[in-house]
Amino acid sequence: MIDKSLNWVDDRLGIAKGGRTFLDKIFPDHWSFMLGEIALYSFVILLGTGVFLTLYFVPSGHEIVYHGSYVPLRGQRVSEAYASTVGLSFDVRSGLLMRQAHHWAADIFLGAIAVHMARVFFTGAFRKPREFNWIVGTLMLILGIVNGFLGYSLPDDLVSGTGIRIAYSITESIPLVGTYLSFFLFGGNYPGSGIIIPRFYVLHVLIVPAIIVGLLAAHLGLLVKQKHTQFPGKGKTEHNVVGSPMFPTFIAKTTGFLFMASAVTFGLGGFAQINPIWQFGQYEPYQISYAVQPDWYMGWLDGALRIMPSWEWVGWGHTIPLEVFLPAVVFPGLVFNILIVWPFIESIYTKDTNYHNLLDRPRDRPKRTAAGASMLTLLFAVFFASSTDVMANFFQLPLLDVLWFFRFFVPLAPIVAYFLTYKICNEMRAAEGIGKRKRALVVSRSAEGEYSTVKSEPRPGDAHEELEAIPVPTYIDTTHPDLATAAGVRRVIR
Amino acid sequence: MSDHNIRLDGPLPPAALDDPHLQPATGHPERMEALAAVAIVIGMIGFVGFIWAYWVDASTQWQAATLTVGMLGLGIGTISWGKYLMPQGPFVEERHDFHSTDDERSAFNAAITGRGGLEVKRRGLLLGLFAVGGGIMTLALLIPGVRSLGPKPAKSEDPHGSTDVSLFTTNWRQGSKLVTVGGRQVMVDDLDVGGVLTVFPQGYEGSSPDQVILIRLAQQAPNEHYTLEPPGNTEWTAAGYVAYSKLCTHLGCPVGLYQEKTQQLVCPCHQSIFNVNAGAIPQFGPAPRPLPQLPLAVDATGQMRANGTFDQAVGPGFWERP
Amino acid sequence: MTARLAAPAALVGAVAVFGLVAFSSGPARADTSSTTTAPTTVSTVPGAQPGTVQQTPTAVTAVPSPSAAAKNAAPSNQGGIIYTDLPASFIAPGQALFAANCASCHGPLANGVVKNGVAIAPNLEGLGAGTVDFWVSTGRMPLENISAQAIRKPPRFNRIQTLEIAAWVQSLAPGQGTKVPLVKTAGADLESGNTLFTLNCAACHTISGAGDALAFGAYAPSLHLATPTQVIEAIRSGPGNMPRFSPGNITDTEARDITAYVTGVLQHPNNAGGAGLGGIGPVGEGFVGLLIGVGVLMLVCFWIGDRQ
Known part of the structure; x- marks a missing residue:
């Protein structure tokens, strides 16, 4: 029956050959290759919960009187966007769960991208032929951050409204065109003509996700076309991939992983409150709360803004607000551009034009590892700088001391991190056979009286016996048990 | 390994049931199967619980708890099935170079620069006009796309x-x-x-x-x-x-x-x-x-x-x- | 083999523990009717502390005080706040308490002490009983050690003693300063309180009332322990770095609405979505999202995949 259907489809589409290759596709088993899947499944959850939310959210800045079930707001004039978000939290069954799961999934999505990207970077998986996929991934990171900010802004609550205000001023800070950009984006001087919520909405639910879906398809398509990288060892070469087949082993694991990601997201969605906008109230441009931070993935920009000295440039009848333009426009622009061109920088620097399918150990590329650690340190430092007030309050330190600390820490820490990492990598490389049982040194004296030192053979038991990898067989012939030998099963000692 | 290079073209070599590559990763498959089954059953109970929680309009915490148990049960069950019970191999896949042969490359390049390029060279005027026309079209489409977005900022004080x-x-x-x-x-x-x-x-x-x-x-x-x-x-x-x-x-x-x-x-x-x-x-x-x-x-x-x-x-x- | 089984078992266990904690600490449900009833059930005993002599404010006003009636008009009652005159009998014991506990810094006449041209303690004359009540009932006075800002701690005096000290300080400048307010938050307009709090208070105390660090070592304290009386006293007297909000700025009715919002909603927030994560917004959320969200899923990766 199934055979018949498959044949029917193959007659028309010719899927059998490519389909077989696809089902036989080998996925490396190492756990770090699943980090990207966290991002993938968070994105799936984002799409699912997001569709639910669109059914109830009203993207409008139009003012109405709130009459919902949250009492301290009853009778207040709020925007439809805000009222509908509070409404879908309290007056739509499962609405709060879906909204919070959506928000947590966004936080996890970007966190997983960051971790995945760090893995790819430090192991050199971005090298030829995978530069395209590195760029596609970086673009998805950027779009993910943008879409996170857009979605965070939609409820029109006090905290996110402050974020929109800051976004307006950042746009305004761009020399020459900033004023025009912000006027066009918002429909006039801040707060604009009330169309920013609908505009953010169409960007958030349609345009940006559509681009991300396209890039995601390209990301996975390139992955299938170019096949996975793998760590060296165990019969792994530049010309093969060793692991589990797509069907059924990998499918089972990855489907289970989708369930696990859902479990964590919905668990957080019901037990850890996120963005309780009913407590924040409607945004008004003259109101503000202290301790307002953006979501974590925007924190590094906020931190850079906080610690920047007040270096406004004024001259020739013009003003360039460098204290905004540098940390909020130039800095992220530099970071993302460095990320995008890194594979090319590295290949120019190393003059390496070979294919690379086997991964590096981070310690074996001390300069790259040090550069990555330096960049991460920089991003973490500015990220922590975005919570200066919360830190000062929590640790009972003077606020200005904390700010001054970060003004020095942010530029200095990456430099220290670079040299420290470089040193550690070299030390680790120098220590041969690290993490393995030491082999005894045998010192012998020749007849001429010359001493020489050789390493003894590995101890019995240290050598690892395992199966040699075979191509995925078309399962399983139960009628010919004697084929076991014919299929070339060999044990190899490594 | 060369034994298997024919697999995609010719008849496919089957493996025997007792091939070590096809054995489960666990020494006690029946126990693991029972564990996976229990996990999936717990998951089913969780999902039924979620339907109950929704039906009686229980708190967000109950909804999340039941849904989480459901997802966890199914997840742990499926992963255990895949990780411990399915054939673990190791299996290998050959990797081939991406680049085409030199002949294919030069044919491709010739199609662009030779065939197309010749036509373009021959009708330089048309190409120029086409480029300018395309540019004007882009501008014409961009003007309403950008200019309608908002008012122009007033210049002076x-x-x-x-x-x-x-x-x-x-x-x-x-x-x-x-x-x-x-x-x-x-x-x-x-x-x-x-x-x-x-x-x-x-x-x-x-x-x-x-x-x-x-x-x-x-x-x-x-x-x-x-x-x-x-x-x-x-x-x-x-x-x-x-x-x-x-x-x-x-x-x-x-x-x-x-x-x-x-x-x-x-x-x-x-x-x-x-x-x-x-x-x-x-x-x-x-x-x-x-x-x-x-x-x-x-x-x-x-x-x-x-x-x-x-x-x-x-x-x-x-x-x-x- | 058992080690491999341990991983899923540990996961199930961790989730179960997490669930129990959240269940036991979380509120019942997004049922906001509980929020409506909360303000009405808030005790109107100002600064009552376990283990100290307690006296309800109504009892204080019930004490016949001929001298107070002679000095001042009847207690003013506007917008749900009663500004009480403390009985004259409180003055003498108040002076004794002051001399024993406060005079070393503020001077025996409470007019402040200046050493080497630097005021080490302010003049209290004319600040009114309400101001004194705020500082003493929140435990900020007497100071334990001199820091940039007095911190809230368990009060040293019981309710009566506190009011006695306040009465004595008030008697130094009768009719001046902030009186001790009595406030009934029942029937206050929570919506109005919400709006006014956001406009006037959230910039320092944060929208959740959690407080935050200010410039030069100062900080806006958390409002989660404030009693209705203390909220009104703080609004009216502007302790420390806090601005003063006079009735021309925030009327008594509005002050009562703010108080109801602080003690009713902020101190009993509707955390329908689960654990409140400290009410500090995306900082806490980011840590949970990265450590629990991404972290747990990385552990799952670690379970699923090979580790060599």
């Missing part, structure tokens, strides 16, 4: 321009009455020393560029001026009141945090600190300029009024700002 299209103006005029966001008129006795109030020009309550923070620094007669250190303007104070634009000169957040004892205004967004006694000059933080000061006056009825407007654009810096 028109004191009576609308704040909707100009970053230079506010709605403060000579004699504007100070009112609260609720529209209540502010009288000279309304604030005690150390009091603070957000005010707007009457008729523009809640307007973003017009927000002003009014602080009473001393108990003075209506015609007296409170002495401010430069760059503060002493003449612009009245009855011990001083008023500054509430828009931070850094990023336009409302500078609503008034530290009364230290006489500082702090921006809650990025902790710029302004000295209230010295014309709100920034003492620390990223804000580059003092908050613009609003001239104040008290009329004969004790009503607080603006005695003019700001002498500069309020809020954060921008290119056209002189």
Whole structure:
């Protein structure tokens, strides 16, 4: 029956050959290759919960009187966007769960991208032929951050409204065109003509996700076309991939992983409150709360803004607000551009034009590892700088001391991190056979009286016996048990 | 390994049931199967529980708990099946170079540069016209796509321009009455020393560029001026009141945090600190300029009024700002 | 083999523990009717502390005080706040308490002490009983050690003693300063309180009332322990770095609305979505999202995949 259907489809589409290759596709088993899947499944959850939310959210800045079930707001004039978000939290069954799961999934999505990207970077998986996929991934990171900010802004609550205000001023800070950009984006001087919520909405639910879906398809398509990288060892070469087949082993694991990601997201969605906008109230441009931070993935920009000295440039009848333009426009622009061109920088620097399918150990590329650690340190430092007030309050330190600390820490820490990492990598490389049982040194004296030192053979038991990898067989012939030998099963000692 | 290179073209070599590559990863498959089954059954119970929780409109926590148990059960069950019970191999896949042969490459390049390029060279005029036409089309489509988005910012400092299209103006005029966001008129006795109030020009309550923070620094007669250190303007104070634009000169957040004892205004967004006694000059933080000061006056009825407007654009810096 | 089984078992266990904690600490449900009833059930005993002599404020006003009636008009009652005059009999014991506990800094006449041209303690004359009540009932006075800002701690005096000290300080400048307010938050307008709190208070105390660090070592304290009386006293007297909000700025009715919002909603927030994560917004959320969200899923990766 199934055979018949498959044949029917193959007659028309010719899927059998490519389909077989696809089902036989080998996925490396190492756990770090699943980090990207966290991002993938968070994105799936984002799409699912997001569709639910669109059914109830009203993207409008139009003012109405709130009459919902949250009492301290009853009778207040709020925007439809805000009222509908509070409404879908309290007056739509499962609405709060879906909204919070959506928000947590966004936080996890970007966190997983960051971790995945760090893995790819430090192991050199971005090298030829995978530069395209590195760029596609970086673009998805950027779009993910943008879409996170857009979605965070939609409820029109006090905290996110402050974020929109800051976004307006950042746009305004761009020399020459900033004023025009912000006027066009918002429909006039801040707060604009009330169309920013609908505009953010169409960007958030349609345009940006559509681009991300396209890039995601390209990301996975390139992955299938170019096949996975793998760590060296165990019969792994530049010309093969060793692991589990797509069907059924990998499918089972990855489907289970989708369930696990859902479990964590919905668990957080019901037990850890996120963005309780009913407590924040409607945004008004003259109101503000202290301790307002953006979501974590925007924190590094906020931190850079906080610690920047007040270096406004004024001259020739013009003003360039460098204290905004540098940390909020130039800095992220530099970071993302460095990320995008890194594979090319590295290949120019190393003059390496070979294919690379086997991964590096981070310690074996001390300069790259040090550069990555330096960049991460920089991003973490500015990220922590975005919570200066919360830190000062929590640790009972003077606020200005904390700010001054970060003004020095942010530029200095990456430099220290670079040299420290470089040193550690070299030390680790120098220590041969690290993490393995030491082999005894045998010192012998020749007849001429010359001493020489050789390493003894590995101890019995240290050598690892395992199966040699075979191509995925078309399962399983139960009628010919004697084929076991014919299929070339060999044990190899490594 | 070469034994298997034929697998995609010819008849496929089967493996026997007892091939070590096909054995489960666990030594006790029946136990693991039982465990996976139990996990999936727990998951099923979880999902049924979620339907119950939804049906009775139980709390978000119950919904999340049941859904999480369901997802966990299914997840653990499926992963255990895949990880411990399915054939573990190791299996291998050959990798092939991506690049085409030299012949294929040169044929491809020739199709572009030779076949297409020749035609393009032969009709250079058409190509030029096509490029220009395409450029004009892009421009024509972009103009409404961008220009309709919003008004053009007003270039110069028109004191009576609308704040909707100009970053230079506010709605403060000579004699504007100070009112609260609720529209209540502010009288000279309304604030005690150390009091603070957000005010707007009457008729523009809640307007973003017009927000002003009014602080009473001393108990003075209506015609007296409170002495401010430069760059503060002493003449612009009245009855011990001083008023500054509430828009931070850094990023336009409302500078609503008034530290009364230290006489500082702090921006809650990025902790710029302004000295209230010295014309709100920034003492620390990223804000580059003092908050613009609003001239104040008290009329004969004790009503607080603006005695003019700001002498500069309020809020954060921008290119056209002189 | 058992080690491999341990991983899923540990996961199930961790989730179960997490669930129990959240269940036991979380509120019942997004049923906001509980929020409506909360303000009405808030005790109106100002500063009552376990283990100290307690006396309800109504009892204080019930004490016949001929001298107070002679000095001042009847207690003013506007917008749900009663500003009480403390009985004259409180003055003498108050002076004794002051001399024993406060005079070393503020001076025996409470007019402040200046050493080497630096005021080490302010003049209290004319600040009123309400101001004194705020500082003493929140435990900020007497100071334990001199720091940039007095911190809230368990009060040293019981309710009566506190009011006695306040009465004595008030008697130094009768009719001046902030009186001790009595406030009934029942029937207050929570919506109005919400709006006013956001406009006037959230810039320092944060929108959740959690408080935050200010410039030069100062900080805006958390409002989660404030009693209705203390909220009104703080609004009216502006302790420390806090601005003063006079009735011309925030009327008594509005002050009562704010109080109801602080003690009713902020101190009993509707955390329908689960654990409140400290009410500090995206900082806490980011840590949970990265450590628990991404972290747990990385552990799952670690379980699923090979580790060599």
